[in-house]
Amino acid sequence: MSNVSANPSTARPWSLTTERIIIAGVLAAITIILGVVPNLGFIPLPNAIGNATIEHIPTIIGGVIAGPIVGLISGLIFGVLSFFRATEPFFKDPTVAILPRMFIGLTAWATFAALVRFNRDVAAAAAGFVGAATNTILVVGALIIRGYFPAQVIIPVVLVQSIIEAIIAAIMTVVLVRIFYILEARLVHAPDTKSRDELPY
Amino acid sequence: MLELSRYVTFGQYVNNSSALARMDPRVKLICAVLLIGLTSFLSSYLAFALCLLFCIVLHRMSHLSLGYILRSLRPFIIFLFIAFIFQVLFYTPAKAPQWLWHWWILGISQAGILASLLTIVRVLFLYYLATMLSFTTSMVDLTDGMESLGAPLQKIGIPINALIMVLVIALKFVPIFVTEVERLMKAQTARGLNFDQGNLFQRVSKMALLLIPLFVSGFKKVKVLNIAMEARCYGSSGGWHRTRLRAFQLQRFDVLALILTILVSSMLVIVNIIAF
Secondary structure: OOOOOOOOOOOOOOOOOHHHHHHHHHHHHHHHHHHHOOOOOEEEOOOOOOEEEOOOHHHHHHHHHHHHHHHHHHHHHHHHHHHHOOOOHHHHOHHHHOOOOHHHHHHHHHHHHHHOOOOHHHHHHHHHHHHHHHHHHHHHHHHHHOOOOOHHHHHHHHHHHHHHHHHHHHHHHHHHHHHHHHHHOOOOOOOOOOOHHHOOO | OOOHHHHOOOOOOOOOOOHHHHOOHHHHHHHHHHHHHHHOOOOOHHHHHHHHHHHHHHHHHHOOOHHHHHHOOHHHHHHHHHHHHHHHHOOOOOOOOOEEEEEOOEEEEHHHHHHHHHHHHHHHHHHHHHHHHHHHOOHHHHHHHHHHHOHHHHHOOOOHHHHHHHHHHHHHHHHHHHHHHHHHHHHHHHOOOOOOOOOHHHHHHHHHHHHHHHHHHHHHHHHHHHHHHHHOOOOOOOOOOOOOOOOOOOOHHHHHHHHHHHHHHHHHHHHHHHHO
16 A cells, blocks of 8 residues: 655656546646636747647646656646647547657656756756657657648747747746645745845745 | 636537437447547548448437537638648659649649548548547546456556546546636736736746646645545555446447447458558
8 A cells, every 4th residue: 555645756656656646637637727728728929820838737747746657647638638629630630649748748757857866946947848849849740740741831830839838838847846845845835045034024 | 708617618528318329438439449540541532431421320320410510620621721732732742743733842733632632531530530429428438438448458557547547536626626717817807917918928927827826726636635535545456446336238239339330440441452
């Protein structure tokens, strides 16, 4: 039996504890919310396609805070969701909608695990960037391989958008991972950086 | 905009007690996966014509109006059309084709039009089949069906039950989070925040005002639910076996439908090979 107080980020990476199942479920729910609530899951951009999505952020967070297996599961659910409620008919193809998304959490976790011993914030930012980049590169790659779009057309169209998406993901990942560790340590507020006497309040 | 719970409909299940809606979810899933897999690899017009015939039968059984399904397709028609034009223009054939019109890397050829049209037809079929599955199956049926179909995978060590549990938790949490987002939006609007204005960075920081509280409450709910589930002995240790509230039973119709789908699929594969 797994122990209740085990930190999900320090248990063995590939084992599936109850807490990890719940984290994956809650993050999947947030993914659904980002998808169905109008104006929440995307940020309008002044370019051809128009919107930078942030729907992959819960998947990245899942990979970072709860290990590769949660990353894999939330990626799978993200993919299945975008498969079922796709707005573009191309995403009704499982090789475009589902398969590439399963790698987001894995690459994010690998980046975070490799860099976390230097600095947690840097590691989280890198993980967010890599996760978002994985999403873009693999989905666009799948679109090209399946022959829906020629490479010359789609790469210039998505380039700017994907860079902005990756930067947003990096910033959000840092903030959300910090929040997770604050809650994990059962603190009610962020830890003070100054000593008690120097604080303004 | 603020009455979110009215706009957010999740799942498009239409319970009209048609034969297709009453079908055993396990059989329906197998058929749907088979057909979707098949359509994404068919490559001749003859096979697609037969597929259309089968879809007409399927549609008669579902008792759904065709307009209702096609209406959901309307926003993408223009998108599909643009994609079609790009595909025709950038078509690069294996051998030198007979160009109808050619300039630099752009060109229109008969082979290009045919190949691109095939892609569009395939996308439409995929869309139809996936939509049909979500129109005739409720989310609970779908997860139950997946769980019992995945039982063999569980035996070889792939945690399919955990995966289904994740899905169930997600679906149960969606209404809670919708109310939460609604409350957060109202709270911020009451403070004079306009979510539809500002440049990129302002928009991102406004988004963070909603996202961060959402994640915080999510992480807190994880803790509570974890303790609640552990206290009720949820977990998978050796020899543990969870039972289900509703048991499925195969009816004659389900068996017939399964056999028919397998027959049609194998026929389509044969036609596809012959026509190629």
